[in-house]
Amino acid sequence: MQGKVIDVTVDNVVGEVMNMKNDGQRLVTFSTYQEGDKIGILYHFDKNLETTHLRLLADMDKPIPSVSGVYFAALLVENEIRDQWNVEFDGLVLDFNRTLLLDPEVTQVPLVSNVKIEPKK
């Protein structure tokens, strides 16, 4: 994969993202994938057309620290991940609570097989 990849953990992801911001990096987006019962999140950054990725491998059933307090633009992609993977983000600045892309009555998480959730009241 093009660009430098740096591994991060749930404990230091916010700090590492803050370091990227202080370095003048633009947050491009996140990409996600599943690896066993874990979710992989790649935080893509850009500076002068050079790409850097932070790779986080985290438990799907535990909250992940939100970086929307560092980069406001992260709120949209974190809400999208919440919709599509049913992963929670701690400290999300605007939490759509799994209704950014999905209707409240949707019970099947799109990108995770066999995970049912209660419809929103």
Place this chain on the structure above:
Amino acid sequence: MATTVIPFGPQHPVLPEPIHLTLKVEDEIVKEAIPALGYVHRGLEKLCEIRDFHQMINVCERVCGICSMIHGTCYSETIEELMGIEVTDRAKLLRVIWSELHRSHSHLLWLGLFADAFGFEALFMQFWKIRERIMDINEATTGSRVIVSVNVIGGVRTDLSPEQIRWILSEIDIVEKEVKAIQNTLMNEYTVKARTVGIGVMTKEQAWELGAAGPTLRGSGVAQDMRQLGYGGYSFLDFEPVVETSGDSWARGMVRFREVLQSIDLVRQAIAKLPEGELAVKFKGNPPEGEAYHRVEQPRGECVYYIRGNGTKNLERLRIRTPTFANIPPLLAMLPECELADVPVIVLSIDPCISCTER
């Protein structure tokens, strides 16, 4: 002051895209805007689990009609990177030609809609009339006006004959002449300026920090265009990103206007440098395995594809980040403190494509 909540969209007379904004308004001044998406969400990323990786080109082209060619190119180039396929120079430049035709017809469509948003119907019709020539080129060369479907893994499926190339060159000469004839109206007309200058201002720092993309980023003075990466055939061509510095709706419009002329120039350059060669290379071996991240420049800005393959014909993961998705946070920053009447102009100034955003 009492706060009024006004729902804007998803169906709105000047808004062709189904975005919904909840506007909190005080005395006709917008104080807060909260977006709601999902009206046209189709779960296209999920389709990669049941569609062959070759078939996914057709799915990706349908993420968005207006930039379908560039979606197809981005997907194909990401798979080619994963599989180590080197496409011929002819195929690379043919992709550039159709991509730039797509960019120019997308911008002409948007310029017309923008004129419509501030009530200049004659200008709207002029832009759409010019756009028809590009659509005719698409139809004559590929058989389709919008979704041209020329990409395959390893190259393109359609060639351009010398007669077609001569005809394209004569048509884009006319397009250039007709676009330049409107330039003065768009740049200097009082009514255009009154509705766009100083409206929806976003500074260079805000644009960078909020992750803006494409003309929304370049309209705020940041000279960044993914074509500078030299992907595909762009490494053979000379160009500089189009930049405006005022950061308002007018600047974003002018970036797109000037990019129409730039696209015409790039089509001419690509045709001049078009070498002989195969249209598509044949490849053998296992389906894609590993991960790849690829960026291209769509009419609306930077588009990102992330693909994970596991050596089977179905991809494990396809992630598409489209430019409008990136431009929604900047939109949320532009709307507060604007007048309610300016909301359609500001929303249109990012050239929203909700079909892309929701996939």
